[in-house]
Amino acid sequence: MDVEGFAGALVNSVGPEGVPDDPESLVHRICEDIRGMSTPSALTVLRAAVAAMEPGELYLEVGSYRGRSLVGALAESDKCGVAVENFSEFPESASEASAELAASLIRWKVDSRVTVLDGDAFELLPRVHLPAPVGVYFYDGVHSGWAQYAALGIAERLLADRAVVIIDDATWPQVAQATDSYLARHSGYQLIADYRALSQDDPVWCNGLRVYAWRRPASWSPSIGRDVAWRAHAQRRIDSPLRSAAWSLLSDHPRSFNAVRTLVTRGATQVTEQHD
Numbered sequence: 346m347d348v349e350g351f352a353g354a355l356v357n358s359v360g361p362e363g364v365p366d367d368p369e370s371l372v373h374r375i376c377e378d379i380r381g382m383s384t385p386s387a388l389t390v391l392r393a394a395v396a397a398m399e400p401g402e403l404y405l406e407v408g409s410y411r412g413r414s415l416v417g418a419l420a421e422s423d424k425c426g427v428a429v430e431n432f433s434e435f436p437e438s439a440s441e442a443s444a445e446l447a448a449s450l451i452r453w454k455v456d457s458r459v460t461v462l463d464g465d466a467f468e469l470l471p472r473v474h475l476p477a478p479v480g481v482y483f484y485d486g487v488h489s490g491w492a493q494y495a496a497l498g499i500a501e502r503l504l505a506d507r508a509v510v511i512i513d514d515a516t517w518p519q520v521a522q523a524t525d526s527y528l529a530r531h532s533g534y535q536l537i538a539d540y541r542a543l544s545q546d547d548p549v550w551c552n553g554l555r556v557y558a559w560r561r562p563a564s565w566s567p568s569i570g571r572d573v574a575w576r577a578h579a580q581r582r583i584d585s586p587l588r589s590a591a592w593s594l595l596s597d598h599p600r601s602f603n604a605v606r607t608l609v610t611r612g613a614t615q616v617t618e619q620h621d
């Protein structure tokens with residue numbers, strides 16, 4: 346991964362105010378076409394990162410929903426990606442959701458370059474074997490504190506020696522705290538950019554985006570530490586089943602879907618006002 350090239354491209358192309366509102370641009374057209382959460386500015390960051398990957402490196406994404414970020418990262422390029430999605434946050438059935446994601450990939454001609462792993466990231470990532478190192482890792486799965494911390498730890502063994510790690514919804518307090526807590530115990534990360542949301546679902550940065558450069562430390566070990574393992578376990582055994590139960594309740598009460606969805610996916614947290 347050409348981390349320096351990417352950091353330079355970012356400074357030139359994406360400021361804190363995001364990208365210009367241009368309905369004709371690729372990122373705007375993707376956002377118009379695919380329902381989802383990532384903004385045109387976030388897709389521009391993902392695209393710049395993917396463009397700086399070395400030949401053969403992979404883009405890895407956790408949490409693809411209907412494919413907006415996955416397509417945004419990879420459309421009109423020759424780069425390949427792997428996505429992990431368990432279809433747990435869709436109002437429709439998992440098979441309908443999976444079909445909608447697949448249709449997005451086909452419409453934007455990225456299907457032949459993407460492998461979608463259907464399952465729980467906290468179960469799959471610790472044991473998956475990928476055919477190439479990951480140059481860019483984008484985490485946009487479930488955003489509990491346990492998940493957020495473990496998401497960093499379970500992906501490290503898959504990263505290239507130099508890589509970029511992008512955390513979505515990073516202005517949410519539990520995401521920021523879990524990320525900071527992980528980084529306090531694990532070296533190799535350097536913050537490149539912190540795009541802060543000024544309000545909940547901010548049109549420019551949605552709920553914020555942090556971008557880190559990763560360099561594998563000399564003392565790095567491939568085994569997953571206990572701090573990561575127990576959180577991944579707690580996420581799978583406690584948090585995820587509770588969320589699934591909440592989602593099935595939602596499907597029986599579609600009119601409360603949006604309100605409860607906000608509680609389930611965001612843990613009822615608010616974006617803190619940060620205007621500096």
Ligand SMILES: C[S@@+](CC[C@H](N)C(=O)[O-])C[C@H]1O[C@@H](n2cnc3c(N)ncnc32)[C@H](O)[C@@H]1O
Nearest residue numbers: 381382383408410414430431433434466486487
């Ligand atoms: C915020 S959405 C992703 C939005 C997407 N990146 C976009 O740009 O539109 C989060 C997604 O993560 C998925 N997800 C939640 N928990 C997961 C887990 N443990 N493993 C894999 N995917 C998960 C949900 O099904 C949901 O589609």
